[in-house]
Structures are given as structure tokens and as C-alpha cells.
Amino acid sequence: MFGERLENVRRRQPLIHTITNFVTVNDCANILLACGGSPIMSDDPSEVEEITSLADGLTLNLGTLHQWAVPSFFAAGKRANALGHPVVLDPVGAGTATVRTNTALSLLKKVRFAAIRCNLSEIRALALGTGSTRGVDADAAGSVTEDNLEQVVSLVRGFAADTGCVVAVTGAIDVVSDGKTAYGIYNGHPLMRSVTGTGCQLSALTAAYIAANQDNPCEAAAAAVCAMGICGEIASSRLGPMDGTGSFRVYLLDAISRLDGETLDRMAKVRRF
Amino acid sequence: MFGERLENVRRRQPLIHTITNFVTVNDCANILLACGGSPIMSDDPSEVEEITSLADGLTLNLGTLHQWAVPSFFAAGKRANALGHPVVLDPVGAGTATVRTNTALSLLKKVRFAAIRCNLSEIRALALGTGSTRGVDADAAGSVTEDNLEQVVSLVRGFAADTGCVVAVTGAIDVVSDGKTAYGIYNGHPLMRSVTGTGCQLSALTAAYIAANQDNPCEAAAAAVCAMGICGEIASSRLGPMDGTGSFRVYLLDAISRLDGETLDRMAKVRRF
Amino acid sequence: MFGERLENVRRRQPLIHTITNFVTVNDCANILLACGGSPIMSDDPSEVEEITSLADGLTLNLGTLHQWAVPSFFAAGKRANALGHPVVLDPVGAGTATVRTNTALSLLKKVRFAAIRCNLSEIRALALGTGSTRGVDADAAGSVTEDNLEQVVSLVRGFAADTGCVVAVTGAIDVVSDGKTAYGIYNGHPLMRSVTGTGCQLSALTAAYIAANQDNPCEAAAAAVCAMGICGEIASSRLGPMDGTGSFRVYLLDAISRLDGETLDRMAKVRRF
Numbered sequence: 071m072f073g074e075r076l077e078n079v080r081r082r083q084p085l086i087h088t089i090t091n092f093v094t095v096n097d098c099a100n101i102l103l104a105c106g107g108s109p110i111m112s113d114d115p116s117e118v119e120e121i122t123s124l125a126d127g128l129t130l131n132l133g134t135l136h137q138w139a140v141p142s143f144f145a146a147g148k149r150a151n152a153l154g155h156p157v158v159l160d161p162v163g164a165g166t167a168t169v170r171t172n173t174a175l176s177l178l179k180k181v182r183f184a185a186i187r188c189n190l191s192e193i194r195a196l197a198l199g200t201g202s203t204r205g206v207d208a209d210a211a212g213s214v215t216e217d218n219l220e221q222v223v224s225l226v227r228g229f230a231a232d233t234g235c236v237v238a239v240t241g242a243i244d245v246v247s248d249g250k251t252a253y254g255i256y257n258g259h260p261l262m263r264s265v266t267g268t269g270c271q272l273s274a275l276t277a278a279y280i281a282a283n284q285d286n287p288c289e290a291a292a293a294a295v296c297a298m299g300i301c302g303e304i305a306s307s308r309l310g311p312m313d314g315t316g317s318f319r320v321y322l323l324d325a326i327s328r329l330d331g332e333t334l335d336r337m338a339k340v341r342r343f
Numbered sequence: 344m345f346g347e348r349l350e351n352v353r354r355r356q357p358l359i360h361t362i363t364n365f366v367t368v369n370d371c372a373n374i375l376l377a378c379g380g381s382p383i384m385s386d387d388p389s390e391v392e393e394i395t396s397l398a399d400g401l402t403l404n405l406g407t408l409h410q411w412a413v414p415s416f417f418a419a420g421k422r423a424n425a426l427g428h429p430v431v432l433d434p435v436g437a438g439t440a441t442v443r444t445n446t447a448l449s450l451l452k453k454v455r456f457a458a459i460r461c462n463l464s465e466i467r468a469l470a471l472g473t474g475s476t477r478g479v480d481a482d483a484a485g486s487v488t489e490d491n492l493e494q495v496v497s498l499v500r501g502f503a504a505d506t507g508c509v510v511a512v513t514g515a516i517d518v519v520s521d522g523k524t525a526y527g528i529y530n531g532h533p534l535m536r537s538v539t540g541t542g543c544q545l546s547a548l549t550a551a552y553i554a555a556n557q558d559n560p561c562e563a564a565a566a567a568v569c570a571m572g573i574c575g576e577i578a579s580s581r582l583g584p585m586d587g588t589g590s591f592r593v594y595l596l597d598a599i600s601r602l603d604g605e606t607l608d609r610m611a612k613v614r615r616f
Numbered sequence: 617m618f619g620e621r622l623e624n625v626r627r628r629q630p631l632i633h634t635i636t637n638f639v640t641v642n643d644c645a646n647i648l649l650a651c652g653g654s655p656i657m658s659d660d661p662s663e664v665e666e667i668t669s670l671a672d673g674l675t676l677n678l679g680t681l682h683q684w685a686v687p688s689f690f691a692a693g694k695r696a697n698a699l700g701h702p703v704v705l706d707p708v709g710a711g712t713a714t715v716r717t718n719t720a721l722s723l724l725k726k727v728r729f730a731a732i733r734c735n736l737s738e739i740r741a742l743a744l745g746t747g748s749t750r751g752v753d754a755d756a757a758g759s760v761t762e763d764n765l766e767q768v769v770s771l772v773r774g775f776a777a778d779t780g781c782v783v784a785v786t787g788a789i790d791v792v793s794d795g796k797t798a799y800g801i802y803n804g805h806p807l808m809r810s811v812t813g814t815g816c817q818l819s820a821l822t823a824a825y826i827a828a829n830q831d832n833p834c835e836a837a838a839a840a841v842c843a844m845g846i847c848g849e850i851a852s853s854r855l856g857p858m859d860g861t862g863s864f865r866v867y868l869l870d871a872i873s874r875l876d877g878e879t880l881d882r883m884a885k886v887r888r889f
Contacts (some may be wrong), residue, residue: 085633092365093372093384099639099812104861109812111639111710114682116712124712136387138411138684166383166397167390264600266372266382308858312581315377316596323862327810365638366645366657408662411684439656439670440663537873539645539655585854588650589869 072293072338073331075283080106084281087125089142091133094267098274104180104327107278113139115164118146127155127281129274132170133162140173147181156184156280165195175303182244185236185291190214197229199263206241214241215269223252223343238276244295248288256339257299259306265319272298294324300337301325345566346604353379360398360399362386362415363431364406367540371547375496377600380551386412391419400428400554402547405443406435407475419447420454426593429457429553432544438468451506457553458509458564460546463487470502487514496616498526509564511549517568519531521561529612530572532579538592545571573610618839619877619885621829626652630827633671634820635659635688637679640813644820650873653824659685673701673827675820678716679708680704684720684836693727702730702826704800706819711741713757724779730826731782731837733819736760739785758785769889774800782837784822790841802885803845805852811865818844846870
């Protein structure tokens with residue numbers, strides 16, 4: 071099931087135009103190469119339309135949003151829409167700064183997204199207008215657990231139905247829905263929260279999976295989320311007595327680059343709602 | 344002593360707003376996560392005041408200073424001051440380009456810093472107005488050794504007294520002072536100079552330590568400097584026959600993420616002046 | 617032969633001013649430190665002339681070209697020319713976006729380059745005006761192999777003669793020429809294409825080699841290309857059963873930091889045309 075989605079990425083090698091923050095841009099490029107895709111990073115208004123025309127998919131990531139780059143998000147998004155390329159939104163920090171929340175909401179109006187990949191605080195800010203997240207990394211209060219799972223599934227499903235796109239919210243448990251089908255994904259490892267950019271990387275990965283699986287974006291997104299979680303588990307299993315977050319980060323990329331469809335299907339812990 | 348400072352970081356998990364250069368920004372975010380804090384990177388004038396309001400401390404790092412971002416340094420610094428958040432300055436490259444030196448001097452006039460973390464060339468440029476450093480990485484001529492230690496302690500103590508903030512100058516020996524107390528720290532490893540961003544990382548770490556230990560910023564800064572040096576020693580002790588600066592960089596982050604207060608106190612090589 | 621070029625880098629420790637993209641800038645800084653040189657990254661128009669004056673060489677890399685930074689490329693290039701510092705061009709993505717191609721062509725008119733380091737698609741875009749590369753990473757269609765080797769040697773030699781600078785085109789086989797001498801370099805490993813920034817890193821490395829070997833820029837560039845390929849081989853030889861592109865990236869930097877002249881000469885697989 072998910073395994074076939076992964077193999078399609080390796081076979082079709084999608085080129086993903088990624089407009090993203092300067093904190094994790096290198097990690098995003100490396101995960102795209104590791105999964106079998108190809109990255110092209112470009113955020114200047116003078117070239118984004120041409121660049122996105124060459125690509126198979128687009129990621130728009132709002133971390134470290136620069137005002138001089140804002141027009142690039144809209145221009146690239148619209149061009150990708152015109153060409154039928156799937157577009158993934160990562161509304162990093164929605165709910166922290168007003169300008170990030172507003173840019174995300176405005177993008178949701180003007181660009182048709184295939185998927186939104188974010189954490190619980192961010193989806194709440196966009197769906198419910200509640201603000202105040204604590205930084206950009208998933209915190210306890212903003213995480214999905216068994217306690218709030220049903221509530222989150224309902225929120226995610228509703229927001230997916232409203233926006234017409236796949237919504238993937240990641241946390242201790244990940245929830246992915248297109249408004250009808252909903253997946254709860256139980257893979258992952260807490261150390262993923264101790265490395266910056268695992269969320270950004272997942273958003274780029276999601277774009278690659280959807281670009282290579284346009285017949286079923288919801289299953290593709292769920293497969294990407296599940297693959298990332300499994301690679302977190304594999305990475306943690308390699309940690310030696312002196313290893314910490316530095317080695318974990320390296321092992322995570324190793325695992326993405328080695329993961330195959332058979333392993334993905336075997337290790338997936340998924341529940342359908 | 345220092346160990347308690349470290350444990351406070353792990354317990355209080357300070358969120359550090361970091362305005363920094365695009366070379367080492369990923370490393371800065373990862374070290375903040377590794378030490379038990381949390382990073383939020385943001386440098387656009389449209390959002391820095393809001394972002395810094397959410398945080399517990401602020402780092403201003405002048406490496407790759409962009410003119411469009413300069414207002415962010417002042418706006419975030421003033422807002423952090425108004426909120427009582429500690430602010431750490433890393434005047435990367437002061438003494439190289441006039442605009443960096445002048446921006447650093449202007450920030451020192453308009454923003455109240457809890458600490459300045461830099462190398463010897465940079466402090467000389469700011470304190471004495473002598474220019475011409477050789478790049479942004481510590482060089483031999485610009486390093487603190489036994490030969491110039493007393494001189495440096497006197498320079499650092501004087502500059503700390505003049506500016507009213509803790510000054511931490513790192514090199515072969517590190518010197519930290521608040522104008523009265525002065526620490527000489529003998530931890531560290533020469534390979535730290537062969538990895539970019541160890542200085543930037545230390546500045547971010549210092550902000551986390553001070554934010555979690557506001558009762559004693561000088562001891563907190565010294566503890567951060569000492570922790571970084573010890574982790575350099577731990578990282579070097581793991582190097583195998585094929586390992587070089589790539590693995591050293593990974594092991595350094597590993598060590599930061601694993602360091603505890605007991606180890607910090609046991610390995611600290613500190614002299615008080 | 618090449619070994620001496622490497623040892624000159626370690627002895628002379630050239631400081632390389634690098635104006636580069638925000639994807640791989642950290643990797644470029646780290647490879648410059650690893651080879652024995654020193655990096656200074658700076659791309660703001662307000663300071664690039666002063667910064668380049670302090671350096672021994674300059675790299676201009678067009679990846680993620682920002683319009684606000686374009687004047688920096690010209691200003692730094694002209695100043696470096698005036699001071700006799702070697703300048704290396706990496707025309708990342710020439711042939712993808714018009715603005716990148718045009719900026720590269722304009723730089724070639726207004727700045728005197730010591731070397732151009734790029735892939736086959738990029739050189740074709742600059743030399744022949746043919747566009748449409750597939751992303752910025754070397755693809756199969758854009759690679760140098762035995763099948764097109766003679767053609768490529770002729771293209772590279774011709775473009776080197778026309779521009780008056782050393783041209784280094786990397787792929788499965790690398791070709792380096794100054795218009796007369798031409799080297800074919802058979803070192804390297806396919807995994808180098810699965811890590812972002814190996815090309816950018818090589819361009820920075822080339823600048824360091826040329827800056828430390830100004831008597832023979834062609835042999836210096838060939839030595840840099842060969843060193844990078846050999847380090848790819850060394851890195852791949854260390855890969856364990858769980859290792860992938862994350863570890864490969866770390867091992868590559870390890871190898872650069874450990875490589876000595878004797879090993880470079882011993883492992884070099886070079887043919888002269």
C-alpha cells in the first residue's frame with residue numbers, strides 16, 4: 071500500500087521546487103535527494119515562475135518568512151496551479167507572528183494546495199484562529215496524543231473538507247485526512263523533536279510523494295508521514311552510548327535514503343478512521 | 344556550580360529568538376535543541392518584535408549582515424529590553440567590514456546586552472577601535488594564550504565594566520568577566536576552529552544559559568563556554584582513524600545533547616581571577 | 617604533481633571570500649576549513665568590497681540568486697580583479713532561469729575569472745546558449761561519460777580558450793582545461809550526486825587551490841577536482857550496512873580534512889588530452 075507510493079518516488083524521481091526558510095533548507099534538499107527525488111531551491115521573485123515550470127511539484131514553507139520573498143510564494147503557487155503541479159504548504163509558525171498567519175491564510179485563498187503539512191498549534195491557528203504557539207517546534211501542549219486524538223481527527227478532517235486539500239498534522243501521533251478518509255499514524259520517535267527541520271523535511275518529502283502519486287494524494291501524504299516516522303525509529307535503533315542528536319540527525323537521513331517499500335509496509339503502524 | 348546552571352537550562356527549556364547569519368543558522372537551532380532549550384529563528388523586520396515577545400531570550404549575531412535585516416536587530420533588541428529578556432551579542436566580523444563594526448557599536452549604544460560573546464580580534468575592534476582581523480574564524484594572532492592571558496583578562500574585565508554586560512572571549516583559553524569576577528576556562532580542543540559556526544553556536548548556547556539563570560549571568564555564560572569546550576574534548580576523544588572534521592561536528596552536537604551537570608562540573612578546568 | 621598543490625593549500629591557508637547560495641553555504645564554509653583554508657561568507661552590497669579585500673580569493677556561486685545581492689557579485693568580482701585575487705564562478709542553474717543565465721553571461725563579460733566550475737548542462741547553456749537543464753543537480757543527460765567524452769573535452773577546451781579561464785566540468789568523468797592542456801579525471805562516486813552541495817563545495821575548494829597555487833591555475837583546479845573525487849571514493853569505502861547519504865556526507869568532509877598530498881597522487885586517475 072504505502073510501499074508502492076515510495077517505489078513510485080524512486081521510479082519517477084520528481085523534481086520539487088522548494089521555497090523555504092534558511093534554517094533547514096539544506097536538510098530539505100538532502101531529504102529530497104535521499105528519497106529518490108530531486109530538489110531545486112529558489113525564492114527570488116525574478117525567477118520562481120520559470121523554476122517552478124521545470125519542476126513536478128512545489129513546497130511553500132513559511133519559516134523565516136522574508137517580506138522580499140512573499141511575492142514568490144504567490145507567483146510560484148499560481149504558476150504551479152496553472153501547470154497542474156501539486157503544491158504543499160508548510161505554515162511554519164502560523165499563530166506566532168501575525169504576518170505568518172496572515173500570509174498562510176492569504177495563500178490558502180489564492181493558491182490551490184494538494185496538501186498542508188503542519189503541527190497542531192499551526193492547524194489550530196489556521197482553522198480556529200487561536201494563536202500563541204510556543205515556538206515552531208512541536209511542544210507538549212501542541213502535540214497529538216491518545217487523549218486528544220478523536221478531537222484532532224475531527225479538526226483535521228473538517229479542515230481538509232473546508233480547504234479541499236489533504237491535511238497532515240504531525241505529533242506524537244500523526245493524523246492525515248482528505249476530508250473523508252483519515253489515517254492515524256503511530257510511527258516516529260521523540261528525538262525527532264530534538265533535531266531542527268524534521269517537520270520542514272517531511273513537508274518536502276510529502277511534496278515528492280504526492281508528485282509521484284497524483285492519483286491518490288491522501289495515501290501519498292500518509293505514506294510520506296509514515297516513512298518519516300519509521301526512519302526516526304530506525305535512526306534511534308542505531309544510537310550508541312555516546313550518540314546524541316547529531317548522530318540521530320545523520321542516521322535519519324541515512325534511513326530515508328535506504329528505505330524501501332517492503333520495509334515501509336512492514337513497519338507501518340497505521341489506523342484508519 | 345556550573346552543573347546547576349546546565350540543569351536549569353534542561354529544566355526551564357528557554358525559547359531563544361535568534362537573529363543570525365545564514366551560514367550557521369541550522370547549527371545554532373540544533374545546539375539550542377540539544378542543550379534542552381528551543382530555537383525560533385526570525386530576522387524579518389515585519390515580525391521580529393512579535394517573535395521576540397514569545398521568547399525567553401534573544402541572540403543577535405552579525406555574521407552575513409544584510410542591510411534589509413539591520414532594523415530587525417534594533418527592533419528586536421529594544422523589545423527584548425522592554426520585556427526584560429536577556430540579549431546576547433555576537434559581533435561576528437567586527438573589525439573586518441566597517442558596516443559590521445559600526446552596527447555592533449551602534450547596537451551597544453541602543454540595546455542593553457546581558458552578554459557579548461566573541462573572539463579576541465572582535466573585542467579589540469569594539470573596545471580599542473583596532474581593525475583588521477583575518478576572517479571570522481579565530482586565528483593564531485587573535486587567540487588567547489598563556490602569553491597574553493593577563494592582558495586579555497584586563498581587556499575583557501575593562502570592556503565588561505564599561506558596557507555593563509558580561510563579556511566572553513573565546514580562544515585557546517576562554518575569558519569571561521562581568522567587570523568584577525573573571526574566569527579563565529581551559530577546556531576545548533583545536534579542532535573546534537576547523538568547524539564553522541562553533542562560535543555562533545556558543546553565542547546561542549550562552550543566551551539559553553543566561554535565560555535559564557537570570558540571577559547570575561556571568562556564571563551562566565562561563566558555564567556555557569565551559570560546556571562547549573568540554574563537549575569539544577568529548578567529541579575529539581571519539582575520533583576514529585578515518586574521522587575528521589565532519590564526524591567531529593556530529594560528535595560535538597552529540598556531546599551537547601548528552602552533557603549533564605555532574606560531567607560539566609567534573610571536567611571543568613576553570614581558574615578565577 | 618597534484619599532491620604538491622594540496623600541500624600548498626595547507627601551508628598557505630588561503631582565506632576565500634564566498635558569495636553563495638543559502639542551501640549549501642554551511643557545507644562550503646566547512647570544506648574550506650577542512651582543506652586547510654579559511655572561509656569568509658558575505659553577500660551584502662554594503663560590505664563585499666571590503667571583505668574581498670581581506671581575502672586571497674573569491675567564489676561567486678549563483679545558486680538561489682537574490683536580486684538584492686546581484687550588485688555584490690559584480691562589485692566583489694571587480695575588486696578582486698583589481699587586487700589580483702583569483703575569482704571562481706559557479707553558474708548554478710545556468711540554463712534553468714533566464715535571470716541566472718543572463719547574470720552568468722554578464723559576469724563573464726565584466727569580471728575576469730580564474731576558473732569556472734560547473735556541470736555539463738550549465739556549460740552548454742553558457743557556451744552554446746542551449747537551455748533546459750533538469751534542476752541543479754547533475755542528471756544523466758547532463759553528465760560526462762565515455763560516450764560523449766571527446767565532444768565534452770572539445771567543448772570545454774574551446775570555452776576555456778574563448779573565456780581565457782580554466783573550465784572544470786564535473787560529472788561521471790570530470791574535464792578540466794585552460795584551452796590548451798586538458799585533464800580527464802576518473803575519480804568520484806555516484807553517491808556524490810545524492811548529497812546536495814558537492815558541486816558548490818568543489819567550487820569553493822577550487823578557489824582555495826587556485827589561490828594557493830597561482831602559478832598554475834589549471835593544474836590547481838584539476839587537483840581540486842581530483843581531490844574531491846578521491847574523497848568521494850574514500851567516503852563510500854567507509855559505508856556500513858545501515859549507512860546512507862547522511863553518513864556519506866559526513867565521511868566526505870572527514871576525507872577532505874584528512875587528505876594529504878601523497879594519497880592524492882597515489883589515488884588520482886587522470887588522463888591528459
